[in-house]
Amino acid sequence: MKIQQIHHVAYRCKDAKETVEWYKKNLNMDYTLAFAENHVPSTHEPDPYMHIFLDAGMGNVLAFFELPTKPEMGRDENTPKWVQHLALKVADRDTLVAYKEHLEANGVEVLGVTDHSVFHSIYFFDPNGHRIELAYDDPGAAEMAAKAAAVKDEMLEEWSRTKRAPRQAAWLHEKEMDKV
Template structure:
């Protein structure tokens, strides 16, 4: 028996600059439901969106929060176009939402129709470059990336094959 019986992620908490803009994007662009808001003692807010399976994506809005630092604590949008998604140690790199492979292209088109810029669909694969142009037997995930209004990198990701095979999926050295 495992020491901790984890059941998934309850919520991931991020920080936004503008609560109204964030709610508009996640409700009206991504179609999520706002399920909880909490007034903070300093005048800020903590609020939660339902992302399915009993999981939530949460945000804090702090009236006196420091400005964001793209390329340090979040992905630099300009560098993202060249595939550079590096961020600083201890930062959050991106949030990946699980979607079905059959809906991936449709969802990308829907976001484009709403004015959201996305990457092409990428097929993450067990090859030296990390990607293949079309999904094949080496592909484990197909996805595309886009930013929310605060520059948080989001991903719609479709599992192509389950992970966990030690010979195929665990390739690292310490």
């Protein structure tokens, strides 16, 4: 048995129509499908919802649920905002910079470009408070990823014992840390 790919990733949204329009306008994603029911098919719970689907490219689907009868959306206050995010891949640096400029022109606050060595990315929030990352792979990504993968097991073991950052792959962010 082996997973083939992600079928879809689903998040909650405040307003389905606003979410569709925001993703179309800011990320050029196509709105592909909607389901709406007054009962949840899996649990049979009586609860109206709107379930929308957006094309995230190459068979990847980003979905949202609007749940009008539930309490206002919140987030896990014990988890920093930067942790939970959705990362979407773009072709190259020119595309990433074009998205950054496009988002900023639409009033979206953008952080980055951040250099992760293996990839480079920008970060921003959608209208629902979900953190989104756009990233492109560095031209030398395959070689760097292989170097980092070679130490993954020993890093995980060291982390498990010490709960301190192992240094075997510290080179990934040394350039970025030099800027701090």
